[in-house]
Amino acid sequence: MRPAGGGGLGSAFQLIIAGALALLILVSQTIFIVPAGTVAVVTTLGKVTGGQRNPGANFKVPLVQAISYFDVRTQVRPEQFSTLTKDLQVIEATATVKYAVKPVEAGRIFETIATDNSQIYARVIQPSLLKALKSVFSQYELVTIATEWNSISELVQDKVAGELSKFNYVIVQGLDLTGLQIAEEYRAAIEQKQIAEQQLLRAQTEVKIADQEAKRYEILNQSLDDQVLYKLFLDKWDGQTSVVPALPGLAGGSPSVIVNGRR
Structure with missing residues (x-):
């Protein structure tokens, strides 16, 4: 026979264990950690509440509030594109854009355009980037694009930054254009144009040097007398x-x- 009251102690111990586990689960559902380099958006029954949550320990209401994370570190994304020039020539290249999500705009991004971090490039960056590329390259002929590639890259970056500033979601930190591909017949024409420009520059430089020498001798002759x-x-x-x-x-x-x- 079991001792009297033994079942009561066992039941009490089981209740304590169950309560501790329930409390542990509740705490785990209440506290969440935001990793470094990200911010969290808290939604209460589907509605964004409060500002962004910064890295570290944060609290939420279990079963009522949900968490979405957004990476605010610098992102580097290459985009292969093709477009037409002013003289209707097709070019292909790669535009590598560097950008970062503004932490304070995470809540507005969730509400208006992207509920997931992976959606930001496709919905925010890519459309503005492709629009800027087509807008800039359509203003220049192929020869100009090939010979002034670095300057045009800066123009595209400014154009992309201007497009994205309308929405104020992200910061454009840089843009590089690489891998320009054009038809071989046009490549030969571009090389000939570059050679002609270099020869013209050399001739202009030689004329300037000759003019300077002539002026120097003229001044010297004017200053010389018998004494x-x-x-x-x-x-x-x-x-x-x-x-x-x-x-x-x-x-x-x-x-x-x-x-x-x-x-």
């Missing part, structure tokens, strides 16, 4: 040369020259 020439001669004379000009400025016309003689 200056005589002083230059004396500075260089070794005292033995038998041809010595007479002192300029003497009466009787032009200065005389002494040859193999003394005075």
Whole structure:
């Protein structure tokens, strides 16, 4: 036979264990950790409540509130594209855009355009990027695009940043254009144009140098007179040369020259 009251103690112990487990589950459902480099958006019955939750321990109401995470670190996404130039030539290249989600806009992003972190590029970045690429490249002919690639890359970055600033969801931190592909016949024409431009630049430089030399000699000739020439001669004379000009400025016309003689 079992001792009297033994079943009561066992039941009480089981109730304590069950209560502790329930409390542990409740706490685990109440506290959530936001990883570094992300922010969390809390929704209460499907509605965004409060601002973004920053990295660290945070609290929510179990069963009532849900959590969505957004990465706010710099993202790097390459986008292969093809578009038409001003002279209706097809080009292909890769645009690599660097961007970051604004942490304070995470709640508005969830409400208006993307409920998941993976949706941001396709719904926010990509449309503006492709629009900017087509807008910029349609303004230039193929030869100009090939020869001014770096400058056009900066124009595209400014255009993308301008497009995205209308929505104020993200910050554009950089954009690189690489891998330009064009037809071979146009590549040869571009190379010939570059060679012609280099030859023209070289010719212009040589003309400028010749003009500068001519002006320098003109100024030098204007500054030289008999007195200056005589002083230059004396500075260089070794005292033995038998041809010595007479002192300029003497009466009787032009200065005389002494040859193999003394005075």
